Amino acid sequence: MKKRIVTISREFGSGGRTIGKQLAEKLGVPCYDKELIEKLAEQTGLAKKFIEEQGEYAPASHPFSYAFVGRGVNGLSVSDYLWNEQRKKIQEIAEKEACVIVGRCADYILRERKDVLNVFIHAPKEERAKRIVEVYGETDTEPLKRLRDKDKKRAVNYRYYTDQEWGRAQNYHLTIDSSAFGIEGSVNLLFNILTGEE
């Protein structure tokens, strides 16, 4: 299996972002996550915070985006404008270099390419609830509700732009329960796939 590019979709709190980052380091290739947001901010003139939230969550899920509806860029809503720019940027990156891309429907955007491995990382709710408190700290909202909200928004965004169901095994070449393999185990598993004989 010769794959240059890995896309990582993930449930909130599953450690998918960390797995992507560590995998990229181990492979010696760039990981696009926050970096993608910075490039898009430069390119579109939109605020980073807006791109971060709007680029992965439900269209118009950010109160700010309502203000733009009907007077977006080139007749598009700002959500759709951002989606187009994000799509172009992801295609441009994939053309240019081997890399890991976290989130942002990259699996769908790059679906025509043969050199992409699409991965989905998930974990049981209880494990993810523990992890988000460890990684992001406590908030007023209880962890299980935070998970539900984020997962729901990601699923709606994915469905809206790809017309596919988020988290369905058939959308990915590989899905991993990170609680069964651990973060390091998941990184090693993917590293072996990408560098091994299989």
Add this chain to the structure above:
Amino acid sequence: MKKRIVTISREFGSGGRTIGKQLAEKLGVPCYDKELIEKLAEQTGLAKKFIEEQGEYAPASHPFSYAFVGRGVNGLSVSDYLWNEQRKKIQEIAEKEACVIVGRCADYILRERKDVLNVFIHAPKEERAKRIVEVYGETDTEPLKRLRDKDKKRAVNYRYYTDQEWGRAQNYHLTIDSSAFGIEGSVNLLFNILTGEE
């Protein structure tokens, strides 16, 4: 990861059964698939063909099963009786030995055990359509319709007995697109996970 038992759920035509069989051979453990049917036939007195179809497909999907509704064994329909016997047999096997079990909701039946790796094998429809003609030959029904029928029955059976959605990534520790890895690649991937350091 220390796992003694592997359950393989699979889309029809994905090669999941072959992967299970070859993995078991490579690991030197038994693969329960047809063997399970034979054991169940001995135990229940039901016909092998009935068990083969009824044990994995929709309850009452076999015309024969209608005849039993309301006059099954111990007040159960024959489908539910078979499900109970199948559940007991799978639990008994898991208790006794390291093995690979193909299909039959074994992932769900063994969900409380910590020594089980639950795997789902799938592949794009076009690849599966090609494979079923190669493996099972042509029939009067066109291959894509054969796939739809079998997948639908397995999904309904799984939903009925487990109350979970078949093929949802979150039900499994690992899901594999066999068209991306190949049969041998998928076997090696699983073998390395089960015998390696991860």
